Each structure stands twice: as C-alpha cells, then as structure tokens.
Amino acid sequence: MMAYDMLELAGRNLKESKLRNMLTTAGIAVGVASLVALLSLGIGLQAWANRNLNRSGIFETVAVFSKRDFMSFDSDERRSEKTKSNENAQPLDAAARNEIAKLPNVVEVYPEMRFQTEVVFEGHSQFSTVAGLPLSARGSDAFDDAQGRFFSGPEADEVVLQEDFAKRISPNAPLLGKQVTLRYAERSATDAGTQEQGFTVLRREKTFTIVGIVKQEPYGGWRNFARGRLFIPVNVAEKMNVLQPSALRDAVSAGAKPTYISLLVRVGNPKDAQAVQEAIKKMGFTTWSALDASKGMRRFFLALDLFLIIFGSLGVAVASLGIINTLVMAILERRREIGIMKAIGASDADVKRLFFAEAAAMGLAGGAFGVALGWAIGRVINLGTNWWFARQDLPPENFWLVPWWLVAAAIVMAVIVSLVSGLYPAARAAKLDPVQALRYE
Amino acid sequence: MAAPNQPAVLAANVSRHHKMGATVVRALDGVSLEVARGEFVALLGSSGSGKSTLLNLIGGLDRPTSGTVTVMGRELAQMASGELAAYRRNTVGMVFQAFNLVPTMTLAENVELPMRFAEVPRDERGGLVRSALARVGLGERAGHRPSELSGGEQQRGSIARALVNQPVLLLADEPTGNLDSRTGAEIMDLMKALNREGMTIVLVTHERAIADRYATRHIFLSDGRLSDRPVLSGTAEVAP
Ligand SMILES: Nc1ncnc2c1ncn2[C@@H]1O[C@H](COP(=O)(O)OP(=O)(O)OP(=O)(O)O)[C@@H](O)[C@H]1O
Ligand SMILES: [Mg+2]
Numbered sequence: 001m002m003a004y005d006m007l008e009l010a011g012r013n014l015k016e017s018k019l020r021n022m023l024t025t026a027g028i029a030v031g032v033a034s035l036v037a038l039l040s041l042g043i044g045l046q047a048w049a050n051r052n053l054n055r056s057g058i059f060e061t062v063a064v065f066s067k068r069d070f071m072s073f074d075s076d077e078r079r080s081e082k083t084k085s086n087e088n089a090q091p092l093d094a095a096a097r098n099e100i101a102k103l104p105n106v107v108e109v110y111p112e113m114r115f116q117t118e119v120v121f122e123g124h125s126q127f128s129t130v131a132g133l134p135l136s137a138r139g140s141d142a143f144d145d146a147q148g149r150f151f152s153g154p155e156a157d158e159v160v161l162q163e164d165f166a167k168r169i170s171p172n173a174p175l176l177g178k179q180v181t182l183r184y185a186e187r188s189a190t191d192a193g194t195q196e197q198g199f200t201v202l203r204r205e206k207t208f209t210i211v212g213i214v215k216q217e218p219y220g221g222w223r224n225f226a227r228g229r230l231f232i233p234v235n236v237a238e239k240m241n242v243l244q245p246s247a248l249r250d251a252v253s254a255g256a257k258p259t260y261i262s263l264l265v266r267v268g269n270p271k272d273a274q275a276v277q278e279a280i281k282k283m284g285f286t287t288w289s290a291l292d293a294s295k296g297m298r299r300f301f302l303a304l305d306l307f308l309i310i311f312g313s314l315g316v317a318v319a320s321l322g323i324i325n326t327l328v329m330a331i332l333e334r335r336r337e338i339g340i341m342k343a344i345g346a347s348d349a350d351v352k353r354l355f356f357a358e359a360a361a362m363g364l365a366g367g368a369f370g371v372a373l374g375w376a377i378g379r380v381i382n383l384g385t386n387w388w389f390a391r392q393d394l395p396p397e398n399f400w401l402v403p404w405w406l407v408a409a410a411i412v413m414a415v416i417v418s419l420v421s422g423l424y425p426a427a428r429a430a431k432l433d434p435v436q437a438l439r440y441e
Numbered sequence: 442m443a444a445p446n447q448p449a450v451l452a453a454n455v456s457r458h459h460k461m462g463a464t465v466v467r468a469l470d471g472v473s474l475e476v477a478r479g480e481f482v483a484l485l486g487s488s489g490s491g492k493s494t495l496l497n498l499i500g501g502l503d504r505p506t507s508g509t510v511t512v513m514g515r516e517l518a519q520m521a522s523g524e525l526a527a528y529r530r531n532t533v534g535m536v537f538q539a540f541n542l543v544p545t546m547t548l549a550e551n552v553e554l555p556m557r558f559a560e561v562p563r564d565e566r567g568g569l570v571r572s573a574l575a576r577v578g579l580g581e582r583a584g585h586r587p588s589e590l591s592g593g594e595q596q597r598g599s600i601a602r603a604l605v606n607q608p609v610l611l612l613a614d615e616p617t618g619n620l621d622s623r624t625g626a627e628i629m630d631l632m633k634a635l636n637r638e639g640m641t642i643v644l645v646t647h648e649r650a651i652a653d654r655y656a657t658r659h660i661f662l663s664d665g666r667l668s669d670r671p672v673l674s675g676t677a678e679v680a681p
Contacts, residue, residue, distance in 0.1 A: 005557040016545055340541050343502055344602065345530020345558040347523050434502050438541060 001350045010357035013330070021358075024319075024326040025366045031319035032370025032414050035312030036406060037377040042308045044378070044401035046301045052141065058290040059270035062277045063112070064100065064263040065286040066092040090284035093259045100265055103279050105272035110134050112262040113237035114228060115244065118183035120205075121169045128165060130182065131228030132237030133218060136266055140218035145395075148176045148212030154235045159208035165229040166213045180230070181207045185243040187258070201243055208232060316413070319366065320421040323359055327425030330358070331432070338429055339437025348430040355426035356419060363418025367411035374410070375402050447514050449610055449641040450476035450499055455508035456665075457494050468494040470665040471508070476643060478609075481636040483656030484645045491665040492645040493614050499643060500535050500612045501525045513609060530559045533610045534603030538618040540595040542587040542602070548574065549583040552602045559606050573601040577631060593624035600631060611635065614645045629655050 001009075014021045053059060067089035090096065101109045113132030118125050137143075138150045151158045159180060166175055186202045217228050244261060267276050277287045331338070338351055382400040389396060457469040469491040476482050484492045497503040498510050501517050510517045512532060520528060529535075542551045552570045561569065574580050577597040587595050596616055603611060613632065617625030633655050636642050646652055652659055661668045 001558055002560055004563070005560075009557070012545070336541070337543055340543060341554070341558070342526070343500070343529065343535050343537075343541070344555040345526055345606070347526035347558070349523065350526070350558055435497050438502075438537060438539075 001346070001353065006350075006353055006357050007361075010354055010361055013334070013354070013358055014361060017330070017333070020326055020329070021362060024322045025362045025369070027322040028316075028319040028363060028366025028414055028418065029369035029373055031312075031315035031317075032367050032410050033373035033377060034315040035309070035413075036371055036374025036402065036410050037381070038308040038312045039305065039406060040374065040378045040400050040402040041381065042301070042305045043403060043406065044382075044399045045304075047401050048397060048399050049297065049301075053290070053294070054270065059273060059294065060107075060267050062265040062267065062273055062280065062287050062289045064092065064265060064280055065261070065288075066090065066259065067284065067286055091259045092261075092263060092285060096283070096285070097260070097263055099283065100263065100280055103265075103276055105267050105269070105276055107266045107268050108134055108136065109263055109265050110234045111238060111260045112264055113234050113242075115184065115237075115242045117230075117242075119169070119230065120181040120183060121178075124169070125183070126169075128229040129227065130230045130232060130237065131217065132234030133160070133231045134234050134264075134266065137218045142214050142216055142218035143212075146212050146214045148210075150212060151233045152211070154233050156211075156233055157206070157208050157236060158211045158232070160212040160214055160231040161210060162217065162227075162229045162231075163213055163215050166210075175210045175213065178210050179207050180210060181205055182230075184240065186241050187243040187247050188241065199247070204240070206240065316417055320417050323362060323418050323421035324425060326362075327355055327359060327422055328428070330355075331425055331429045334429075335432065335437045338432050339434040342432070342434035343438060351432070352426040352430040355429050356422050359418040359422030359426070360415050363415040364411065366418070367414025370414060371402075371407050371410050378402060447478075448475045449478045449480070449513060450474070450643065451511040452495070452499070453509045453511070455495070455498060455505045455510060457491075457498060457503065458506045467665045469498070469505070472662070472665070472667055473508075474660055474667065476641060478641050479636070479639055481633070481642045481655060481657045482644065483652035483659050484643060484662060485647065485649065485652055485659055486662035487647065490662040492647075492662055494665075495662065496612050496614050496643060496645050499610075500533050501529045502535075526558070530555055530606055532608055533612055534600075534606070534608040536596070536599050536603050536611070536613040536616045538615040540587070540592070540599050540619070542595055542598055544587050547584050547586055548579060548590065548598045548601075551587070551598060552605050555602060555606050561606075569605055573605040574598075576604065577601045591624070592620050593627055596620065596624075596628050597631065600628070600635075604635070609641060611640050611642045613642065615647070616644070617646070617648070617651065625651070 068091070097109050097111075100106060110132070113130075115130055116127055117130050119128050133151075135151070135154055143150060146160070148160070150160070161169075161175065169175075169180075170178075183203070183205050186204045188200045188202045214231075217231070247258070265276060265280065267273050273289050273291055277289050277291070280287050338346075341351065378400040382398065385399060386396040452472055452474045455469060455472045456467070459466040459468055472491075472495060484495065486492050494503070498505050498517075499512065501512075501520075504518065512528070515528070515532075517525065517528065542548070543554065546554070549570050552573055553566050556566050556569065570583070571580065574583055577600050579594060579597055579601065582590060582594060582598075587598070590598065596619075600611075600616075611632070616632070617628055620628065629651060632642060632644070636657075644652070644656060
C-alpha cells in the first residue's frame with residue numbers, strides 16, 4: 001500500500017469513531033503536557049540559577065591564598081604529606097601577582113582589599129568595613145537596582161555605600177554627591193626607603209564623594225570575611241596602603257616583602273576558570289573557586305530533572321494504555337472490515353501499518369496539543385509565581401523555559417510511545433483470520 | 442505465465458481439518474478437482490458439506506491442512522503470506538453472500554479499495570472505478586453508501602469490486618443467498634455474461650435450479666468429500 005493511501009485510510013478510520021479517538025488523543029496530550037510542564041519548570045529553575053550565578057561573577061573568579069595561610073580547601077590534599085609543612089610556602093606577593101596576571105585567559109588580578117576604618121560623615125564618625133571593587137564589578141547584578149552610578153574610573157575618589165549603612169548615617173537626607181572621610185592607618189616605608197627594612201604606621205584621612213548606593217555587596221570573590229559597607233575602587237584602596245593584619249607577619253619574617261592575604265583572579269569566561277585554577281595551584285598556591293561548589297549544584301539539578309521525568313512519564317504511561325485500549329476496541333469493531341480488506345488483497349503488513357498509522361497520528365496530535373498545553377501550564381505557573389512575587393515586593397523572575405529541543409523531544413516521544421502502544425493491537429489485527437471474520441453477519 | 446492448456450484450478454487431495462479439543466472436524470477431506478479455463482463450475486452440497494471451505498482455499502484466504510491447490514500453474518501452499526495477499530488482489534476476485542461492502546465507504550470508494558492494496562496509480566483509479574461500476578450497471582450510484590442501496594445493487598457493487606483488478610478467476614459464495622429470486626437472477630445473468638467474456642467462475646450454491654441454469658459443470662460435495670451424484674437427503678437441495 002502506498003503511503004498516501006495508508007494515511008488516508010487511517011484518517012478515515014480515526015474520523016469514524018471521532019469522540020473515542022479524540023479522548024484518547026486528549027489523554028496523550030495531558031500526559032505529554034504534564035511532562036513538558038514539569039520539565040520546563042526544572043529546566044527554567046536551572047537556567048535561572050545559572051543565570052544568577054553567572055551574573056554574580058562567581059564562576060569567573062578564582063581566589064588565591066598563600067599556603068602559609070590556607071593549606072588547601074580540599075580535605076584530601078590537606079591530609080597528604082606534601083602539604084604538611086607550610087614554613088617555606090610561596091609568598092603571595094607582588095611578584096606572584098605579576099606571574100598570575102600573565103597566565104592565559106586571566107583578565108585581571110586584584111588583591112582582596114577589605115579593612116576597618118573610621119568613617120566620618122557630617123561630623124559623626126563610626127567604624128565600618130571598606131572593600132575594594134574592581135571596575136568589572138560594574139556588570140554585577142548588585143548594580144541592577146542601584147541608586148546613583150558606578151565609579152567613574154579606576155582611580156576615582158568615589159564611594160558606593162551599602163543601603164543599610166547609608167540609612168544609618170543619614171536616615172532621611174539624600175546622600176548622593178555628598179562627601180565622606182575615611183580615617184585609616186597607612187603602612188608607610190621607613191626612612192630607609194624600602195619596606196623590606198620595616199615600616200612606619202601613619203594616621204591618614206581621605207575624602208570620597210558618594211556616587212551610588214547598592215542593596216548588597218557585589219560579588220568580588222572571597223566574601224567570607226566581614227561584609228563591606230563602603231566600596232571604593234580597588235586601585236584607590238591599594239594605593240592607600242592600609243595596614244593589613246598580614247603586615248605584622250611581614251615585619252617579623254626576615255627580609256619579608258609585603259604580601260597579600262588573598263588575590264582575586266578574574267577570567268574572561270567561566271569555562272576558563274578551571275584551567276586557570278590548575279595553573280595557579282601548580283605555582284604553589286591554594287585556590288578556591290565556585291566551580292568546586294557548583295558541581296554539587298549540577299548534580300542536584302540532574303537528580304531533580306530525573307525525578308520530574310519519572311513523575312511526568314506516569315501520565316504518558318497511562319496515555320499509552322489508553323491508546324492500546326482504543327486500538328483493541330477498534331479491532332473488535334472493525335473485525336469484519338479487516339476481513340474484507342484481507343479478502344480483497346490487503347497483506348498482513350498493510351493491516352499492521354494501518355494500525356500503526358492510526359497510533360502515530362494520535363501520538364503526533366496528542367504530542368503537539370500536549371506541548372501547547374504544557375507550555376500554557378508552565379506559563380500560568382510562571383504568571384502565578386510572579387503575581388505572588390509582586391505582592392511580596394520581589395522583582396519578577398522567569399522560572400520556566402521551554403527550549404526547542406524539549407518541544408521536539410516531547411512530540412517525538414509521544415509518537416514513539418504511541419507506536420510502541422500500537423505494537424500489540426497492530427499485530428493482533430494483522431493476525432486476524434479473514435475466514436473467521438467474514439463467517440457470518 | 443501458465444501454458445494455455447493448463448487448468449485454471451487444480452486441487453489435489455485437499456483436506457482442511459479443524460481441531461476442536463479432542464475431536465477433529467473434517468471440513469474438507471481429500472478433495473481433488475480440476476477447473477478448466479473459461480468454465481462456469483457450480484459447487485453444490487448441503488449445508489456444512491465444505492463448499493465455502495473449498496472456495497476459501499482456492500481464494501487463498503485459508504491454507505489446506507494437507508494437499509495442494511494450484512491456480513493458473515502456481516501452487517498456493519508455496520506462497521509466503523505477502524505473496525498470497527498479492528494473489529488475492531490480482532488473480533482472484535471474491536463475492537460473498539453477505540455482500541461485504543465496507544459500510545462507511547461509498548460505492549466508488551469500496552471499488553477503489555482493492556486498487557489501493559494493489560498500488561494502482563491514483564490517477565488511473567477514477568476511470569477504472571467508473572468502468573467497473575458501468576459494467577455492473579451502477580454508474581449512477583457511485584457516491585452512495587451501501588446502506589442506501591438495495592441488496593441486488595450491493596451485490597453488483599461487490600462484483601464490480603471483485604473485477605476491478607482484472608482477475609482471471611471469480612469465486613462467488615452463494616451470491617444470491619440474500620436476494621429474492623428475481624434479483625438473484627439478475628446477478629446470475631451478470632455472472633453468465635462475464636463468463637461468456639472469458640472469466641472462469643466457481644460458484645457455490647445449494648440451489649440446484651441456479652446451478653442447472655447457469656453453470657457448465659456441477660461438482661457435488663458431501664461431508665467434505667466429492668460425491669458423484671447429488672445427495673438427495675438434506676433440506677437445501679432441490680431435485681431437478
Ligand atoms: N473454524 C472452524 N472450526 C470448526 N469447524 C469448522 C470451522 N470452519 C468450518 N467448520 C466446519 O466445517 C464444515 C464445513 O463448513 P463450510 O462452511 O465449508 O460449509 P458450507 O458447505 O459452506 O455450508 P453452508 O452451505 O451452510 O455455507 C462445517 O461442518 C463447519 O461446521
Ligand atoms: Mg458456506
């Protein structure tokens with residue numbers, strides 16, 4: 001039988017018992033819809049999580065420490081003999097910083113600048129934490145809903161305040177454009193001229209213009225220290241030569257140069273983070289990156305997707321029983337017709353293909369409607385969530401994503417499941433004995 | 442194909458047994474017969490004598506338990522199921538007592554159906570359907586469904602369907618059984634005309650009168666075996 005004739009006959013048969021076939025198709029559609037809705041939610045959640053983490057810059061940042069301070073973040077490495085002694089560990093100094101900056105794919109290397117200062121605003125003073133921010137922090141999600149603006153340049157004497165802190169120093173009056181003064185301890189070279197011989201501590205003051213206010217600290221890397229309240233360009237922070245806790249160690253270690261507690265390394269693309277991290281480890285430093293933590297996250301989403309697939313597949317399994325039932329019923333009803341077709345020359349294969357065509361048509365239609373329905377369900381869930389978010393004063397989010405591959409896969413799966421469901425009925429119809437089928441009225 | 446003097450149908454010691462639990466029903470038991478080309482053979486016998494069983498074996502709808510059926514020089518037992526289907530759609534045409542038109546299809550669609558299985562090109566089918574329906578005198582009823590036709594019209598439709606793929610052998614199983622005698626005579630006249638045009642026909646009937654009037658030869662079956670004379674017992678048989 002030619003394909004056209006097969007499809008036409010199958011179409012006729014489907015139209016013959018329209019209601020039953022439509023209900024069966026609707027069953028497939030509901031099964032596919034639940035699978036698509038669940039999976040699109042899982043995929044959407046994962047994409048949302050990735051988007052946020054990527055925007056935060058967390059995957060582009062590798063934190064570097066001297067082994068003197070942190071032997072390793074890997075418990076296995078920590079136990080091994082190699083890292084037992086840290087007396088002569090590589091110092092994390094200016095030379096190391098230059099070397100790291102020369103590594104391929106490294107965009108910038110800057111020290112983690114974070115120090116306590118006295119903040120003077122309109123005659124009142126209080127202690128707070130200042131953190132240095134690289135210019136690349138401008139792209140961070142923290143600035144999405146910031147007031148004011150980012151630093152005008154890497155050397156600008158400008159400060160961005162954290163919102164709670166801003167409210168504390170000035171509950172009502174606007175702060176943008178006003179000045180704050182920072183009082184801090186500078187580590188200054190001794191009269192001998194170089195820091196290797198020791199240093200002097202000087203009391204300094206520096207005035208900054210308030211240009212912006214952010215809700216939370218932009219991700220700069222190693223946030224486990226104190227949370228910053230005031231943010232200044234990292235270059236400015238570095239030049240201030242603020243006395244750091246590590247200075248004391250530098251002072252007692254003979255011939256010690258100034259060292260950094262930690263350096264933050266930014267790579268251009270998150271996919272390069274791993275290689276850069278390995279290279280820095282080889283140089284003898286301890287590193288940490290979010291990649292280590294995100295492995296667990298990826299495993300979690302994999303498990304979630306699997307779970308959703310299993311639950312979503314239950315509906316499809318029920319739908320497949322519906323197809324089997326419908327086709328077996330059709331055999332009983334069309335017993336005589338099948339007998340006639342065989343008597344006038346239909347082969348077993350023709351009869352079989354006819355039933356497969358009917359199953360496939362129901363699968364295709366059910367799959368297509370199911371995807372549309374699943375898409376609509378996901379849409380409604382998303383709208384509902386965002387309506388709730390809006391009531392909680394949260395910004396809208398898209399947790400729901402129907403990628404093209406899911407549309408295609410769902411329809412293909414519906415057709416395949418239908419064909420598999422048609423296996424038994426089609427074989428039974430093909431085996432039907434025409435003599436028996438035509439025996440009596 | 443076959444040599445001209447070859448018989449159209451050659452059955453050699455054909456049996457068809459049905460196992461029913463412990464007992465075996467011998468629907469057909471060692472029947473041998475020959476039908477020459479162009480013959481109009483009537484297969485007579487009382488109810489249950491095995492007439493339909495034999496016809497279905499010749500038509501390739503069933504396979505014998507033992508023995509061979511050879512049609513136009515081809516042995517049906519040697520054919521795979523796909524070949525047998527091709528044989529059914531190209532070599533034989535079958536007509537039944539119950540007409541057996543597909544009720545959801547129009548007359549034209551019913552007649553087209555065998556051509557779908559025979560993969561006749563679509564643009565040739567319309568003409569073939571029209572000429573087949575014209576041949577049986579139903580040219581005007583092409584768009585009607587079986588339920589809108591009389592019994593005689595339905596049977597003529599089923600003959601058109603049997604003829605549309607141009608078979609060499611027409612098998613009819615009590616084609617007049619559901620019709621009154623006048624309509625039955627119309628059908629038989631049509632069959633006779635086909636036979637005069639060269640069609641080989643095997644007709645199953647239990648009406649002796651019909652057999653006498655139309656067939657060129659009679660074959661009698663009794664309890665699954667050939668018998669030389671008509672069996673006079675049994676209600677269905679009418680003595681001449
Ligand atoms: N599938 C089957 N199982 C068991 N017995 C069968 C089967 N098919 C036919 N028979 C038996 O075989 C015998 C011959 O049947 P068949 O239909 O050939 O008779 P027939 O001569 O055509 O009768 P009728 O004139 O009533 O149509 C009958 O006794 C019937 O009961
Ligand atoms: Mg019979």
